[in-house]
Amino acid sequence: MSKISSVNEFVIKFANVNGSGSASANQMFAKAIFRSGIPVSPKNIFPSNIQGLPTWFEIRASAKGYLGRKAGIDFMVAMNPQSYQQDVAEINSNGYLLYDSSWKREFHREDINILEVPLTSLVVDTFPNPKTRLLFKNLVYVGALSYLMNINKQVFIKLIEEQFKGKEKLISPNIQALEIGFNYAEKNLKDACSIKVQDANLTDGMILTNGNNAAGLGCVYGGATVCAWYPITPSTSLAESYKKYCDQFRIDEETGKNNFAFVQAEDELASIGMAIGANWNGARAFTATSGPGISLMTEFVGLAYFAEIPVVLFNIQRGGPSTGMPTRTQQSDILSCAYASHGDTKHVMLIPADPKECFEFAADSFDIADRLQTPVFVLSDLDIGMNDWTCPEFEWDDTRTFDRGKVLSKNDLDTMESWGRYLDVDGDGIPFRTLPGTHPEKGAYFTRGSSHDEYARYIEDGVINARNMSRILKKFEGAHKFLPKPIFKQETNASANGIIYFGSTEAVMQESLDELTSLGFPIDAMRIRAFPFNNDVWDFIDQHESIFIAEQNRDAQMRTLIVAEGDINPGKLISVLCFDGAPITAKFISDSIVDVLSDTNVSKTAEDSK
Amino acid sequence: MTYIVKPVNHHPNLEKNDLGLTRRDYEGTISTLCAGCGHDSISAAVIEACYDLSLSSDQIAKLSGIGCSSKSPSYFLNQAHGFNSVHGRMPSVATGANLGNQDLLYLGVSGDGDTAGIGIGQFMHAARRQLNITYIVENNGTYGLTKGQFSATNDQGSKSKYGEENLFAPIDLAAMAIQLGAGFVGRSFSGDKDQLVPLLKAAMKFKGFSLIDIISPCVTFNNHAGSTKSYDHIREHNESVSSLDFVPIGQEITTNYREGTKVDVPLHDGALLTLEKLSKKYNPLDKGQAVQRLNEAEKDGKVLTGLLYINPEVKDHAEILNITNKPLNQFTDDELCPGSAKLAKINASLN
Numbered sequence: 008m009s010k011i012s013s014v015n016e017f018v019i020k021f022a023n024v025n026g027s028g029s030a031s032a033n034q035m036f037a038k039a040i041f042r043s044g045i046p047v048s049p050k051n052i053f054p055s056n057i058q059g060l061p062t063w064f065e066i067r068a069s070a071k072g073y074l075g076r077k078a079g080i081d082f083m084v085a086m087n088p089q090s091y092q093q094d095v096a097e098i099n100s101n102g103y104l105l106y107d108s109s110w111k112r113e114f115h116r117e118d119i120n121i122l123e124v125p126l127t128s129l130v131v132d133t134f135p136n137p138k139t140r141l142l143f144k145n146l147v148y149v150g151a152l153s154y155l156m157n158i159n160k161q162v163f164i165k166l167i168e169e170q171f172k173g174k175e176k177l178i179s180p181n182i183q184a185l186e187i188g189f190n191y192a193e194k195n196l197k198d199a200c201s202i203k204v205q206d207a208n209l210t211d212g213m214i215l216t217n218g219n220n221a222a223g224l225g226c227v228y229g230g231a232t233v234c235a236w237y238p239i240t241p242s243t244s245l246a247e248s249y250k251k252y253c254d255q256f257r258i259d260e261e262t263g264k265n266n267f268a269f270v271q272a273e274d275e276l277a278s279i280g281m282a283i284g285a286n287w288n289g290a291r292a293f294t295a296t297s298g299p300g301i302s303l304m305t306e307f308v309g310l311a312y313f314a315e316i317p318v319v320l321f322n323i324q325r326g327g328p329s330t331g332m333p334t335r336t337q338q339s340d341i342l343s344c345a346y347a348s349h350g351d352t353k354h355v356m357l358i359p360a361d362p363k364e365c366f367e368f369a370a371d372s373f374d375i376a377d378r379l380q381t382p383v384f385v386l387s388d389l390d391i392g393m394n395d396w397t398c399p400e401f402e403w404d405d406t407r408t409f410d411r412g413k414v415l416s417k418n419d420l421d422t423m424e425s426w427g428r429y430l431d432v433d434g435d436g437i438p439f440r441t442l443p444g445t446h447p448e449k450g451a452y453f454t455r456g457s458s459h460d461e462y463a464r465y466i467e468d469g470v471i472n473a474r475n476m477s478r479i480l481k482k483f484e485g486a487h488k489f490l491p492k493p494i495f496k497q498e499t500n501a502s503a504n505g506i507i508y509f510g511s512t513e514a515v516m517q518e519s520l521d522e523l524t525s526l527g528f529p530i531d532a533m534r535i536r537a538f539p540f541n542n543d544v545w546d547f548i549d550q551h552e553s554i555f556i557a558e559q560n561r562d563a564q565m566r567t568l569i570v571a572e573g574d575i576n577p578g579k580l581i582s583v584l585c586f587d588g589a590p591i592t593a594k595f596i597s598d599s600i601v602d603v604l605s606d607t608n609v610s611k612t613a614e615d616s617k
Numbered sequence: 618m619t620y621i622v623k624p625v626n627h628h629p630n631l632e633k634n635d636l637g638l639t640r641r642d643y644e645g646t647i648s649t650l651c652a653g654c655g656h657d658s659i660s661a662a663v664i665e666a667c668y669d670l671s672l673s674s675d676q677i678a679k680l681s682g683i684g685c686s687s688k689s690p691s692y693f694l695n696q697a698h699g700f701n702s703v704h705g706r707m708p709s710v711a712t713g714a715n716l717g718n719q720d721l722l723y724l725g726v727s728g729d730g731d732t733a734g735i736g737i738g739q740f741m742h743a744a745r746r747q748l749n750i751t752y753i754v755e756n757n758g759t760y761g762l763t764k765g766q767f768s769a770t771n772d773q774g775s776k777s778k779y780g781e782e783n784l785f786a787p788i789d790l791a792a793m794a795i796q797l798g799a800g801f802v803g804r805s806f807s808g809d810k811d812q813l814v815p816l817l818k819a820a821m822k823f824k825g826f827s828l829i830d831i832i833s834p835c836v837t838f839n840n841h842a843g844s845t846k847s848y849d850h851i852r853e854h855n856e857s858v859s860s861l862d863f864v865p866i867g868q869e870i871t872t873n874y875r876e877g878t879k880v881d882v883p884l885h886d887g888a889l890l891t892l893e894k895l896s897k898k899y900n901p902l903d904k905g906q907a908v909q910r911l912n913e914a915e916k917d918g919k920v921l922t923g924l925l926y927i928n929p930e931v932k933d934h935a936e937i938l939n940i941t942n943k944p945l946n947q948f949t950d951d952e953l954c955p956g957s958a959k960l961a962k963i964n965a966s967l968n
Contacts (some may be wrong), residue, residue, distance in 0.1 A: 227954075227955065228955065232717075233717060235713060255955075259941050264942070265938065265940050268716040268938060270712070270938070273742040274738070277742065279709075280708075281713035284680075284717065285713035285717035287710070287714055288717030288721075310702065409954075443718070444721050447675045451675060451698050452699070453699040454700040454701065456703060
């Protein structure tokens, strides 16, 4: 039997039963590879359920830094008889299957290497309690893999010690389970696996973390003091991360009191209402949710837009529509956020591509919201939000100060003859606001979602209302100055064709571009990071004959937005759409593009098109 | 829409309060509600209460939802910031505002449609959280702004202006608030200023959720014979459980109640509520009894008014959450941002 042979370049998948404690063992395995200096991308593919259903954990290790999901499994650890059939079918030819051979099975695949480890039998004497045995069994396969793939056992031991710090009793049984697996493989599976991990230094200056953890931290760094939220997968861990870091950094040392507010609201309507109320008072506040929550929040989003109250909303997108696929990823809320709420509304969106950008955009979003006095959506997704990514370390410039925008102080008001809440003094469409309690006689006004004039007075005069609406649009049109610019994969454009992509698709783009180049279809690439679009977006479209747009949704929502906002000829924009709930793969993008380019008269390079 | 601007001139010898302000200084714009609307009497009572307490308007935030009631914050306290939010969602906005700055006095103004209909969920949760707010419901049993549909507080069998009978049992907001743990629950009548003003003063000084459900007849759509929220009906069926005096800190108690009927309730800041029990049996500190009496009154077709329930020992929302005393909107950049050194440690923990 031939064996897949590779060093630091493979995909391993764990098929488990959810609720069996497998995720933390699998996480540990991923971290061990990361600690060995190899970039890694673990992806937890889990059901919307607490116990008993199939769950998977895919880890791609890549010295080349290709960290997107890749179809085809090199090594399968099959721990769930319920899903054996589909799991075994997924293994690449000459790949490996490790299963619990306490119960022997036939798998009817002649082209794969089957590694039998009697996991349950091995631990039955050491761990007589069936519940703990279930947990330790996971460590046994981790131990076997440590031997099989040549990952330093000490790395695992250190990880176990770190994980159970404070619960020291658990350290030695975990190590024991690890050793059992390691020793069994050493004795029985010598030279059985040719996929190896070799120490490298490719993760220096990198961290392994998820976007929700990063965004919660970013909110702390961005000065958010109020988090009002309602539990919803996959955004819950963002709110919890904010709380975790507030508990570290925002407890008053003298009084033990909280210099922050963390409120689990009764629903999404209340959570956005609270965030708006706090921001109205000048306390930076946010909410975190996913698609269904955005649907519920839209009335309030319109209020914040029209009454010009800053507020930050994190949308960790999941599979829609309706309840959809709560534990799968998509980029399918682009339009529902860009134009959220009735009437003419348009909203600022920041679209991070990895945890580092989640941290940065979270912190930036509060400055942007305060500067523009408007809702700001941060559009992440389940893949970035809940999976750990290998990404550069977080950075912070200590000279940075918060941009609170145009807020009048008591002194400002003292020196002013008159003031109008919605008066465009500076010509940028952004008015000055006051906070309640600032001045005993000046600056009070009535905030409202009904039509109002420059002095915040209720009006029903259509001309005044149109004037106000035009001013708000002006503000929006100048917003790009404060937003992150697109990022280009190339220094100068070299192809007649370009691809536009955004968000978590970043993980696969370099791999796809390299593949396209090797196939003779080099292509330029631009990543959009914010809406309203920067002029660079229009230039990029203008400079290419054909533009592909890669999106993880069915309806080509970003394409629709580009066509609508840029008055672009739709015929020029070709969609590459993945919407099965699994993160998009490089191959999917490359294949789609090759299909189009090899089939038509579209020129391959700028040179050819001349 | 206000076309008429209120004249600012007033009599030079108007009485002044401790801040040197007259009642006129607490007024708002001219009301655009129908002449005779109960809501305007409530606005006048709010003005009176704020004047009496010598409150500084800029330290008050007025929040409302949508409807006739929710327009009324425009008609008092011009120097206070106001927020006319979305229908039924004032409680959440007020909760957020309170989290942002605990130092302000929050005055929530809502109606029976806004609170008992679309907004009942938020109302209940604000009560349950013990949000520090004076929550006024201007209760007329009807949707006035959309021309007279029944609201959820309208009594079963009560007739609409067009003769239609209400088929459903009413929601008693006061009973509900008591059951949810609200610290201060009163009911009053817009036409009874003597009862309403001290009740408002006490509610404003109370730290925690204080509800005053005020029956406030709608002269246009719900003031006819056959309505149970008309001026005539309420005057005939009003049963007051207590007479109330609010005594700020340091002031001598001058009220003279009959021996054995007086109850003193100290509030959070040391001020005193002095109650005369008009009914011997009624004890406003007894939650179970309050609910029972409300149920009995409903059966008898009576409207129980006065201070129905008070629990002076409640902790408010911010206190329950252990939030620091300094308003969260007053923290500086340095106090909020942990800085790069701490970030380096976090980075180290993630590799």
